[in-house]
Amino acid sequence: MSETDPRAARRDPSSSVGGFTDLATSPFRIDRDRIAASPFFARLGGVTQVVSAGGAGLLHNRLTHSLKVAQVARAIAERITGASESAELAAKLGGCEPDVCEAAALAHDLGHPPFGHLGEQTLDRIARHRFGLADGFEGNAQTFRILTTTDVRGPSAIGLDLTAAVRAAVLKYPWARLHYPEPHPTSMGTPPRGAAEPDGSPGTGAGKFSAYATELDDFAQARGPFTGRIEPWQQTVEASVMDTADDIAYAIHDLQDFHRIGVLQHAPVAAELGEWLDHALELASLDDEQVAAQLRRPGRSLEQLRRRMHLKDSWIADDDAFAAAVRRVQRELVDGLLENGFDGSIEAEQATAAFSANWTSRLVDGVFVLSSPSTRSGHVSLRTAQWHEVQVLKFVHRRFVLLRPDLALHQRGQASLVTSLVDALDAWLLDRDELGRLPRRLHDLVELAQDEYAGLVRTMPEVLVGATGERVEGADAVRSLARGRAVVDFVASLTDKQAVTLLDALSGRAAQPWSDSFVL
Known part of the structure; x- marks a missing residue:
């Protein structure tokens, strides 16, 4: 990569000076190192992936998840660049550097607030309805804001001064909630994945997006080198690698977690998949209302998934491939991993590790580069068989983990905690007698946002x-x-434990003014 390559351009042209020492020489390796050294990256060890790990070390947190996504992303990138045909196509589309893909994968979850997606939804609702912020809160946009604005470890103390390629590779949804680019992808006949407005919320903009209005200048500069190579709403090849790696890691590792702690049980998963396989034709003959009314019965949720895939992803949805995917997941997950349970033995650990390794290898082997993808896909995609397998694996996780009533009870409490914390901090900011005693970080963030x-x-x-x-x-x-x-910004930068500790202090429940989990 030549020094004059526009993909290597940094946000701040003076980023090579200012007393900041980088250990690497490759501009993209420097980016990877800066991300890995960021305190925002370190905090991911205390941020929920699905449920709080509770210190036991049995569940993935956002840090361990990010490390595994980076591992998969590098493997995919090296696979693409190692084959002449895919390497040539990737180069025409803007490039596929393994260091860029790895850096983007390490960074992709930096913006996740305490308590995972639950915290994200709560902060978005508060940002829009309480504070009148039209672009609300979105974890991907918060990641881009951290990398370009609120992290201070770069030479200019504004963001990390990353190359255009890495900043563009983090843009999983390369548009703002509203306005940018023009025409906005929400207006497309078949919008890109994530670009459609949320059901029941017309006029609110894209459901998913990767930049706030405050970072549009960085967004435009990062995307500049790719003009004419990819569509304005399309991910770069490196962003597509990161996105695909995230899907693969998510589909496999969360299933491992909940198998190990006994939440993912053999019987209900076996009943759901087995019922659909045994009665696929009968279930296909039901109308949509009948399927929806019978969702508690085995097989119906899986049938609903099949129909949703045809509705949203007709470019790849295939009934034979779907049935083959269900059979493979039944064989390898249900009859293989779940049947014997997890008892902490060497054999159980080996079976879990083998499940992860085998599935990761199979899914990475299914990656290829498309010259003209559907608007619902990136330039990097999975082949038909593996794409359907990922959908079925993710279905199992959603149906038998995320939709559990006990998890809903836990998450409602977390949403209430985040709301109360925002209320308390906002009241503190509005108290003129206390302005001199605000946390310095909060004070600095107010000044930054005002500018x-x-x-x-x-x-x-x-x-x-x-x-x-x-x-x-x-x-x-x-x-x-x-x-x-x-x-x-302040609440989103906390770990789960910091959020709990800070609210305890602001509510008068803390027994002492100092805490090792939170420093003002």
């Missing part, structure tokens, strides 16, 4: 709208938005 929103008023007022679409005008409105973004 950002004041700048947008001057340069891009069209993107600065409230949650209901009205134009934001006046110093008070800017201060209100800045306060909201700062509180959201």
Whole structure:
């Protein structure tokens, strides 16, 4: 990679000076090292993947998940660049450097707030409805904000000063919630995955996105080198590698976790898959209302998945491939891994490790590069068989883990905690008598956000709208938005334990003013 390659351009041209020492010489390896050294990366060890690990070390957290995604992403990238045909196609589309893919994979979850996706949904609702932030909160956009703005470990103390290639590779959903790019992908006949507006929320913008209005300049600069190579709404090849690796890791490792702690049980999974395989034709003859009304009965949820795949992903959905995927998952997960349970023995650990290794190898082997993908796919995709297998594996996780009532009870408590924490911090910011005793980090985030929103008023007022679409005008409105973004940034940067400890302190429940889990 030549030094003049536009993909290696950094956000700050002066990033090679300022007393910051990088150990590597490759610009993309430097990026990988800066991400790995970031405190935002370290905090992922205390952030929930699905449920809190509780210190037992049996469950993946966001850090261990990110490390495994990086491992898979590098393997995929090396596979692509190791074959002449795929390497040539990837180069035409903008490049596929293994270091870039690995760096993006390490960074992809930096923006996840405490308590995983539950925390993300809660902060988004608060940001939009309480603080009037039109682009709300989104974990992917928060990741991009950290890398370009709120982390201070780069030479300029604003973001990490990463190359354009790595910043672009983190853009899993390369658009803002509203406005950018134009035309916005929500208006497409078949929107890209994640770009459609949420059901029942017209006018709110894309359901998933990777940049807030405050980072649009960095977004545009990162995407600049890929203009004319890929569509404005399309992931770069390296982003597609990261996204595919995330799907593979998620489909396998969470199943391992819940098998090891006894949550994922043989009987209900076997009943669901077996019933569908034994009565696929009968289930296919039911109308949608009948299937929905019978979801508690085995086989119906899987049949609903099959229909949803045809509705949303007709470009690849295939009934024969779906049936083959169900049979493989039944054989290798149900009859293989789950049948004997997990008792902590050497044999059980070996079986779990073999399950992970075999599935990872099979899914990585199914990766290939597409020159003209569907709008629902990236340039890097899985072949038909493996794509269906990932859908079935993810279905098992969702149906038999995520939809459990006991997990819902746990998560409702976490949502209440996040809401109470935001309320307490906002009240502190509004208390003029306490301004001098605010946490320094929160104070700095307020000043940063005020500068950002004041700048947008001057340069891009069209993107600065409230949650209901009205134009934001006046110093008070800017201060209100800045306060909201700062509180959201602050809460999103906490670990699960820090969030609990801070709320205890703000609620008067802490027994002492100092805590080893949180430093103001």
